[in-house]
Amino acid sequence: MKIKNLPDEFEKARPVMQKIEAAGYEAYFVGGSVRDTIIGEKIHDVDIASSAYPEEIKKLFKRTVDTGIEHGTVMVLDNDKGYEITTFRTESGYQDYRRPDKVTFVRSLKEDLKRRDFTINALAMRENGEVTDLFGGIADIDKKIIRAVGNPNERFNEDALRMMRAVRFASKLNFNIEKETFNAIEKHSSLLEKIAIERIYVEFIKMMKGLKPKQGIDDMISTNMYLHVPLFADYRQQLSNISHFKNLNLNNEIEVWSLICFEFGLNREQISNFLKSWKASNEVINNTQTCCYALNAIQNDNMSDFLMYLTGENLLLEANYIASFYDCSIDNELLKKQYSSLPIKNKKQLAINGGILIKNGILKPGPMLGKALNAIEKQVVIGNLDNNTENIINFTKQYLKE
Numbered sequence: 001m002k003i004k005n006l007p008d009e010f011e012k013a014r015p016v017m018q019k020i021e022a023a024g025y026e027a028y029f030v031g032g033s034v035r036d037t038i039i040g041e042k043i044h045d046v047d048i049a050s051s052a053y054p055e056e057i058k059k060l061f062k063r064t065v066d067t068g069i070e071h072g073t074v075m076v077l078d079n080d081k082g083y084e085i086t087t088f089r090t091e092s093g094y095q096d097y098r099r100p101d102k103v104t105f106v107r108s109l110k111e112d113l114k115r116r117d118f119t120i121n122a123l124a125m126r127e128n129g130e131v132t133d134l135f136g137g138i139a140d141i142d143k144k145i146i147r148a149v150g151n152p153n154e155r156f157n158e159d160a161l162r163m164m165r166a167v168r169f170a171s172k173l174n175f176n177i178e179k180e181t182f183n184a185i186e187k188h189s190s191l192l193e194k195i196a197i198e199r200i201y202v203e204f205i206k207m208m209k210g211l212k213p214k215q216g217i218d219d220m221i222s223t224n225m226y227l228h229v230p231l232f233a234d235y236r237q238q239l240s241n242i243s244h245f246k247n248l249n250l251n252n253e254i255e256v257w258s259l260i261c262f263e264f265g266l267n268r269e270q271i272s273n274f275l276k277s278w279k280a281s282n283e284v285i286n287n288t289q290t291c292c293y294a295l296n297a298i299q300n301d302n303m304s305d306f307l308m309y310l311t312g313e314n315l316l317l318e319a320n321y322i323a324s325f326y327d328c329s330i331d332n333e334l335l336k337k338q339y340s341s342l343p344i345k346n347k348k349q350l351a352i353n354g355g356i357l358i359k360n361g362i363l364k365p366g367p368m369l370g371k372a373l374n375a376i377e378k379q380v381v382i383g384n385l386d387n388n389t390e391n392i393i394n395f396t397k398q399y400l401k402e
């Protein structure tokens with residue numbers, strides 16, 4: 001197969017590839033960019049593999065950076081762009097189910113492709129668009145199949161994260177996992193516990209944001225992988241419920257986690273513990289808690305102006321989107337209108353602040369000041385108090401008397 005009209009990212013890299021070839025070495029685009037080009041997906045970065053050893057690459061180019069020299073990767077800087085060039089290599093060892101104990105540089109493309117995870121990821125393309133397909137990757141793309149290269153048991157023993165990658169690609173691309181590959185995942189699912197949760201997290205979110213998260217979730221259940229990630233084991237039914245939502249289509253990780261936490265029925269503290277066990281960031285934890293709280297209010301039909309204010313427009317719309325899977329969402333335009341008619345959208349828009357209250361001799365620094373400011377904020381948001389300085393000062397004097 002020869003691909004015409006290469007995407008721009010490849011075109012730009014051609015001079016680098018041509019220089020390596022002119023020096024008598026081989027150079028190929030490999031990995032996701034080749035797969036995605038053949039499928040017709042947008043590509044994000046190009047990886048290059050070469051028969052040249054790192055030292056040989058460094059001799060060929062003026063500007064290089066040792067980004068991962070021990071694994072054979074050198075970055076070549078060309079026209080303000082960086083290209084990671086990795087020497088063809090084989091790997092051996094894998095005693096920890098994650099990393100090879102030993103990497104050996106080789107001159108043969110076949111040896112390099114043979115240790116890769118799936119046939120659709122084991123394609124290589126020359127700078128002129130000519131594709132090398134030694135494991136039937138193109139046929140599998142046509143058949144929409146995720147199939148391990150060679151013996152799937154070996155591939156998953158080498159790196160157990162590949163089991164999650166299989167599920168991710170199947171969902172992302174709307175493909176199916178081939179039977180032997182599927183059986184091997186089922187057999188080795190517990191190896192997932194050897195993998196850092198941060199890496200599983202990335203694959204899980206990509207899977208949930210894919211074209212067919214339903215299949216991703218079903219695959220995680222039917223292979224038993226769900227038993228080996230935090231908390232999912234206790235919530236099989238809820239996971240299955242999520243997979244049955246019609247038109248399940250999630251855009252970001254807050255939507256993913258909010259839907260899961262809401263369906264699992266977790267309270268604030270449980271959300272925090274659950275997401276901490278997935279090593280989510282504090283920002284993700286806070287936003288998920290806020291979103292779920294708003295979601296509860298939407299479902300119970302008691303969304304108030306003040307809660308809208310506390311939630312903020314973005315999370316409010318996310319919560320309302322998740323509510324749509326439960327057939328309880330509010331009309332989006334109405335919600336936006338209601339939000340935009342709030343007197344203020346944040347504390348900074350108050351016509352007063354602590355400094356002004358102190359300067360006017362109304363309050364001294366201390367806990368009472370914070371309390372009064374909170375009361376002012378709430379009264380302004382719910383429309384009981386006009387947002388002008390004089391009004392607010394009068395309100396505060398009254399408030400302090402009570």
Ligand SMILES: Nc1ccn([C@@H]2O[C@H](COP(=O)(O)OP(=O)(O)OP(=O)(O)O)[C@@H](O)[C@H]2O)c(=O)n1
Pocket residue numbers: 030031032033047115116117118121122159161162165
């Ligand atoms: N556990 C892994 C990770 C990666 N690879 C190989 O390394 C390539 C690049 O890896 P990566 O960038 O992680 O994945 P991509 O397939 O490029 O997918 P993405 O679009 O997410 O970058 C893969 O295509 C595959 O050939 C592998 O064999 N086993």
Ligand SMILES: [Mg+2]
Pocket residue numbers: 031032033045
């Ligand atoms: Mg990639």
